[in-house]
Amino acid sequence: MTFSAFAAITACFSQFAVLVSVVFVMRQMRLSSRHQQATIRHGRVQQLQMIYQQASQAGSSDIFTRGLAGDATLDGSECNRFVWLASAMFNMFENMFDQHREGIVDKQTFASAVASMRFQLAMPGARAAWMVIRGRYTKEYVNYVDRLVAGTVTDGVADISASWRGYLATVGPQA
Structure with missing residues (x-):
């Protein structure tokens, strides 16, 4: 060779x-x-769990439900607690928005986050909370959420127990 x-x-x-x-x-x-x-996705689930844990605690559950419904009888302290809980939702969505814009989060995951945000924005209290805190965010994010607000009908049910009972009636009693 x-x-x-x-x-x-x-x-x-x-x-x-x-x-x-x-x-x-x-x-x-x-x-x-x-x-x-x-x-x-795991981080998003953890964030949601923390928000839901806060919202479901004895004092917060009633405030969160009443706040989402737009109950104007919330006192100052209750209103502040509701807006802080709502802020956590908007902060988490902002994170998803930024990650999607940067190409880190795929379309399917972002679509799920948008559907969750639309569900919240269908409730008058979430919309009011957004108006209170929207000045804290970037212009691009504010414009995006404002478009979601404009494209979402205010018909959300803040009292999940009523929806749950309604569905329970359709599936019948469980043994």
């Missing part, structure tokens, strides 16, 4: 090794992207 033949064989092996490396790196990038999406 001549030196030039040996060099040609070595070059072929070298090119093959580069090809395998490129395929491996592409696979790792795909796996990394999936892992990143899973981490983002």
Whole structure:
């Protein structure tokens, strides 16, 4: 075997090794992207759980339900607690909005977050809370949420127990 033949064989092996490396790196990038999406979804669930835990505590549950319904009889302290809870929702959505805009969150995950925000914005108290706190956010986010508000009908049910009882009646008593 001549030196030039040996060099040609070595070059072929070298090119093959580069090809395998490129395929491996592409696979790792795909796996990394999936892992990143899973981490983002997990973080969103944790944030929602914290908000729901706060909202479901003995003193907060009534305030949150009344606040979402737009109950004007909330006293100053109750109103502040409601707006803080609502702020947590808007902050979490802002995070999803920013991550989606930067290409970190996929369309399906963002669509789910938008559906959740529309559900909240269908309630008058959430809309009022938004008007109170909207000045704290970036112009782009404010414009986006304002478009959601404009495109969402105010017909939300703040009292989840009423909806639950209604659905329970349709499925019948459970043994």
